[in-house]
Amino acid sequence: MGQVNSQLEDLDDLDRQAVLNYDLTIKGVCNKIKTGGVKNIVVIVGAGISTSAGIPDFRSPNSGIYNNLEEYNLPTPESLFDIDYFNENPESFYNFAKNLLPGNYYPTLSHYFLKLLAEHNILQKVYTQNIDMLERLAGIPSELLCECHGNFSTAYCSVCHKPCDSSIVEEGIMSNTVLKCFDKECNGYLKPGIVFYGEPLMKNFQLISANDLMAADLLIVMGTSLAVDPCANMPYQVDVYCPRLLLNNEVVGPFVNYKSSSNYRDVVSLGNLDDLVYIFAKEMGWDRELYRLQRNSYNKLDKLYHPDRLFNPLNTIISMIKSFSPFTPRVDDDDEYSVNSVNSKDTDEEIDDYSPNSMPYIIPAFF
Numbered sequence: 001m002g003q004v005n006s007q008l009e010d011l012d013d014l015d016r017q018a019v020l021n022y023d024l025t026i027k028g029v030c031n032k033i034k035t036g037g038v039k040n041i042v043v044i045v046g047a048g049i050s051t052s053a054g055i056p057d058f059r060s061p062n063s064g065i066y067n068n069l070e071e072y073n074l075p076t077p078e079s080l081f082d083i084d085y086f087n088e089n090p091e092s093f094y095n096f097a098k099n100l101l102p103g104n105y106y107p108t109l110s111h112y113f114l115k116l117l118a119e120h121n122i123l124q125k126v127y128t129q130n131i132d133m134l135e136r137l138a139g140i141p142s143e144l145l146c147e148c149h150g151n152f153s154t155a156y157c158s159v160c161h162k163p164c165d166s167s168i169v170e171e172g173i174m175s176n177t178v179l180k181c182f183d184k185e186c187n188g189y190l191k192p193g194i195v196f197y198g199e200p201l202m203k204n205f206q207l208i209s210a211n212d213l214m215a216a217d218l219l220i221v222m223g224t225s226l227a228v229d230p231c232a233n234m235p236y237q238v239d240v241y242c243p244r245l246l247l248n249n250e251v252v253g254p255f256v257n258y259k260s261s262s263n264y265r266d267v268v269s270l271g272n273l274d275d276l277v278y279i280f281a282k283e284m285g286w287d288r289e290l291y292r293l294q295r296n297s298y299n300k301l302d303k304l305y306h307p308d309r310l311f312n313p314l315n316t317i318i319s320m321i322k323s324f325s326p327f328t329p330r331v332d333d334d335d336e337y338s339v340n341s342v343n344s345k346d347t348d349e350e351i352d353d354y355s356p357n358s359m360p361y362i363i364p365a366f367f
């Protein structure tokens with residue numbers, strides 16, 4: 001970081017202007033992409049990109065796990081992912097993790113935005129702190145994804161670390177049965193390959209992330225409070241010429257100084273993430289493509305996890321009644337950028353007809 005600071009001091013006004021031409025808006029960032037100035041975007045994401053799917057984050061007021069500790073029976077929110085706490089009280093994690101198993105939640109528009117960056121060959125890597133695996137479900141290629149805190153695809157004992165079949169742990173989580181280590185001599189419990197506080201990160205994390213951050217010509221931070229290392233530290237490691245864009249409900253990390261007169265590269269856009277990625281996609285001319293990505297993926301996920309939804313006549317009737325009902329909630333006409341979720345059954349024409357002022361009301365695909 002010291003090196004970055006000294007580089008910063010060496011920058012003259014022309015250097016600073018070259019970064020975003022002092023247009024510190026999403027439009028300014030998009031102009032840089034459109035003119036070919038961005039080819040390697042590194043994105044850091046956190047629990048905020050999954051809240052619209054229904055998975056609570058840590059710190060959002062009211063809905064965050066911080067405010068609902070009784071439900072999970074926790075002394076602190078971090079206890080949920082604390083290895084010492086898990087070894088004493090594995091039930092809380094098993095209870096929470098049940099919701100995160102594949103099929104319970106679908107990726108959000110924000111996840112498909114990441115996939116869109118990959119499709120346009122400008123994604124260097126997504127660093128996710130999430131363990132819900134929705135990035136995978138959205139189709140982000142594994143070589144462009146770093147699940148910093150692990151995932152459910154592996155499993156091991158929390159004490160002796162002997163690996164075990166992840167499907168056994170999944171079944172245990174699903175049936176609310178806390179599983180003990182198969183070794184009778186060991187006092188550990190079986191857990192998925194999620195990195196808990198107190199456990200080491202994946203091998204080579206520092207090396208891999210340092211390389212990506214050095215190559216980054218745009219850093220996007222989405223849906224994280226940047227309170228947890230190693231991601232909290234990553235925005236400080238990009239080059240001084242690298243613009244940094246925050247899409248979030250609140251200002252976090254190094255972005256706190258974005259109003260300073262010396263700021264030349266930090267862009268802060270506050271609001272609901274799915275709205276913000278829509279604004280970004282629209283600015284790039286990719287908004288229909290983004291919706292189609294989501295619709296096509298929801299179609300596949302429905303077939304995989306909820307085939308019953310595909311041919312549910314009741315849902316179709318309810319959907320028709322809702323679309324003609326004068327009591328159906330509509331997106332506020334004044335809110336130019338409000339977006340609704342795409343339905344897996346939307347046709348290309350329906351998606352083409354979407355416009356900021358004529359968003360259809362859609363029954364969420366999950367229910």
Ligand code: CNA
Pocket residue numbers: 045046047048049050051052055056057058059060064081129130131132133149222223224225226227228247248249250252271272273274
């Ligand atoms: P956090 O500390 O709860 O921060 C979330 C951030 O996202 C906050 O700044 C919120 O204001 C913001 N936010 C939430 N919803 C939205 C929204 N719809 N639009 C815009 N902004 C929004 O969570 P972090 O990810 O920063 O913390 C890292 C922890 C949380 C990691 O260890 C995760 O494993 C852990 N976690 C993960 C999940 C998951 O996998 N989905 C859920 C809960 C916690």
